Amino acid sequence: MGTISLKNAGHRAGDLLFSSLDLVIADGDRVGLVAPNGRGKSTLLRAMAGLAELSEGSITRSRGLTLGYVPQEVPDVALPQTLSRFVASALDAATLDAEGWRVDVVLDEMAIPAAFRDKPLAELSGGWQRMALLARCWVTQPDALLMDEPTNHLDLGRIMMLEEWMSYAARSLPVVIASHDRAFLDATTNRTLFLRPTEQVYLPLAYSAARAELDQIDAAAQAQRDKELKYATQLRKQAAKLTNVGINSGSDLLVVKSKQLRDRAEKIEAQVQDVHRDRTGLVKLSNSGADARVMMAFDDVPIATPDGRALFTVDKLHIFQGDRIVLLGRNGRGKSQFMRVVTEALGGGAPKGLRISPQLTPGYLDQALAWLPLESSPLEYILHRFDEGDRRTIALLAGAGFPPDRQTKSIRTLSLGQRARVALLALRLEKPNFYLLDEPTNHLDIPGQEQLEADIREQGATTILVTHDRAFLRAVGTRFLLIDRKKLVEVDGPEEFLADQASS
Template structure:
C-alpha cells in the first residue's frame, strides 16, 4: 500500500507559508492542492518528493515507495536533450540498456508523434515539453504521483487526454495535483487540500464542491467572529460604566467587577480567530467606454499562416460593443493566427477585410507575456510607461501584490504568476475598452482568475478570448465562435465542442 504521511508539517520562507499540516494520503486518494501563487504548493510537493526539507514537522513515506514528480518546467539541461534522451534519462544507464523499450512504450502512451521524438526539447512548444515531463515521470513506474501545474501550456485535447489517463493509469495510486485549473481539478480529484498559513482545510471532495463547503465554513466563522467581538465590546462598555459609578460612589466592589469584565473581554478578543483570506495581489480592470455600436467588422476575411497558407475564412462577422467572444477550435485550426492578425491590425497595420472602430482602445494579454520587458524593475517599468508618478506607482504595485522590497528587483527574477499580475496592472493603466486575451489565465492563481472574471463581466468591456480554461470561458463568454471545416461559425454555446474534445 502506497502512503505519504504529514505530521505538523509547515514551512517558512521569510514569512509563514503553511503550518500544522496533518494528513495521510493513501492509495486512490487524488488530492487537489489549492493555494494562491507563492503560498507553498511547489515547496510542499518537493518536500513530499524528498527534494527539499520543510522547516517544520515530518514527512514519512511507505517503505520502498517510488514517487514520480512532475515539475512545472523542463530543467535547463533537459532543453538541450532530444525528447527520447530526456525521457530515458530518468531510468539511469543500466536500466536504459536493458529496458530501453519502456521509453518507446511511454511515448506511445502519451501520443508523442515519431517526428518529434528526436527533436531537442528547447525547439518544441510548451505543450509538448509538458507531455515530455509527464512521460519522463511515468517511465520510472512510480507508486505515487506528484504533479505541479500539469495542464500549463496544454490545449483542450491534451487536457482531456490527461484526464482520461489519470482515470485509468493512476486510478489506484496516491496522486497530489497542484493546479489552478478548476475544471481539471473537478475531473481528476476526489479530495482537496486548501493550503493556508495556519489551520489547513482538507475535505473529501473535488474542488468545486470543496470550495462551496469551505465558503460556508468561512462565512460561519466570520459571523461567529463578529458576534464574539460585538459581545466583547459590550463587556468593555459595561466595564467603563461600572468604573465610573465605582469611582463616583467610592465602591471598590464595582471597580473589581469592572476589571473582571475587561478581563473577560480581553480573553474573548484573544481567542477570536482571524478569518482566513487568500492574500494575493489582485488588479481590478476597467473599461474606458465607447459610443460605437460595432467595434470590429470582418467580411470575406481569410486567416492565413505567416507563409500564406489558408487556415479558415470569415464570411461576415460583427463584434458589437460589450460582446465577450470566445474563439473555439481544435489545435492547429488557426486560433493563434487569428489573434496575431487582429493584434497587428490593432497596432495600425492595414488588413483587408477587417474594419476597426476609430474609438477602439485595445489592451492585449498573451500567454507568453512576450511584450513584458525583463530587464527593468516593476517600478521602473510602470514609471516609464505610464504617467502615474512615484507615490501612486508604488501604491499601485503594492495593491497588485508587490511589496516595496520586490518593486526594485528585475522583472526577470519574478515568477510567472508575479509577471502575470504586473501585466494585468499594465493592462489596467492602459485604460482599454477592447480586450484581446490569449490564454490570460495560464499563470494566474484561482483568486486572480475569479477577479479577472468579475472585472470583465462587471465593467462590460468588449472582449475576444482564446483559452483552454473551461471554467473561465464558461464564466466569461456571451458569444461563441467555432472554427470547423475551414470556416468560422457561431454556435449556441461551448458544451458540444468541449464534449467532443473530451471524447478525443
C-alpha cells in the same frame, strides 16, 4: 498499500507559508493542492518527493514506495537532450539495458508523435516539454504521483487526454496535484487540501464542491468571530459604566467588577481567530467606455499563416460593444493567426474587409508576456510607460501584491504569476474598452482568475478571448465562434466542441 504521511508539517520562507499540517495520503486518494501563487504548493510537493526540507514537522513514505514527481519546467541542463533520451534518463543503466522498451511504450501511451521524439527539447513547445516531463515520470512505474501544474502549456485536447489517462492509469495510486485549473481538478481529484498559513482545510471533495464547502466554513467562522467581538464590546461598555458608578459612589467592589469585565473582554479578543483570506494582490480591470454599437466588423476577411497558407475565412461578423467572444477550434486551425490579424489591425494594419470603430481603445494580453521588459523593474516599467507619478505608481504596485522591496527587482527575477500581475496592471492603466486576451489565465492563480472573470463580466468591456481554461471560458463568454471546415461559424455554446475534444 502506499502512503505518504505528514506530521505537523510547516514551512517558512520569510513569511509563514503553511503550518500544523497533519495528513495521510493513501491508495486511491487523489488530492488537489490549492493555494495562491507563492504560498508553498511547490515547496510541499518537493518535500514529499524528498527534494526539499521543510522548516518543521516530518514526512514519512511507506517502505519501498516509488514516487513519481512532475515539476513545472524541464531543467535547463536537459534542454539539449532529445525527448526520448530525456525520458530514458529516468532509468538507471541496468534497467535501461534490460527494459529499454519501456520508453517507447510510455511515449506511445502519451501519444507523443514519432517526429518529436528525436528532437531536442529546446526545439519543442512548452506543451510537448510538459508531455516529456509526464512521460519521464511514468516510465519509472511509480507507486505514487506528485504533479506540479501538469496542465501548464497544454492545449485543450491534451488536457482532456491527460484527464482520461489519469482515470485509468493512476486511478488507484496516491496522487497529489498542485494546479490552478479548476476544471482539471474537478475531473481528476476526489479530495482537496486548501493550503493556508494556519488551520489547514482538507475536504473529501473535488475542487468545486470543496470550494463551496470552504466558503460556508469561512462564513461560519466569520459569523462566530463577529459574535465574539460584539460580546467583548458589550463587556467593555458594561465595565465603563461600572467604573463610573464605582468611582462616583466610592464602591471598591464595582471597580473590581469592572476590571474583571475588561479582563474577560481582553481574553476573548486575544483568542478570536482572524478569518483566513487569500491576499495575493489583485488588479481590477476597467472599461473606458464607448458610444459605438459596432466595435469591429469583418466582411470576407481571409486568415492565413505568415507564409501565406490559407486557414479559413471570416465571411461576415460584427463584434458589438459588450460582446465577450470566445474563439474555439482545434490546434493548428488558426486561432493564433486570427488573433495576430486582429492585433495587427489594432496597430493600424487592418486588411481589406476589416473595419474598426475609431472609438475603440485596445488592451492586449498574450500568454508569453513577451513584451514585458525583463531587465526593468516593475516600478521602472510602470513609471516610464504611464504618467501616474511616483507615489501613485508605488501604491498601484502595492495593491497588485508588490511590497516596496519587490517593486525594484528586475522583472526577470519574478515568478510567472508575478509577471502576469505586472502585465494586468499595465493593461488596466491602458484604460481600454476592448480586450484582446490570448490564454490570459496561464500564469494566474485561482483568486487571480476569479478576479479577472469578475472584472470582464462586471465592467462590460468588449472582449475577444482564446483560452484552454474551461471554467474561465464558461464563466466569461457570451458568444462562441468555432473554426470549422475553413470557416468561422457562430455556435450556441462551447459544450458540443468540448465534448468533441474529449471523445477524439
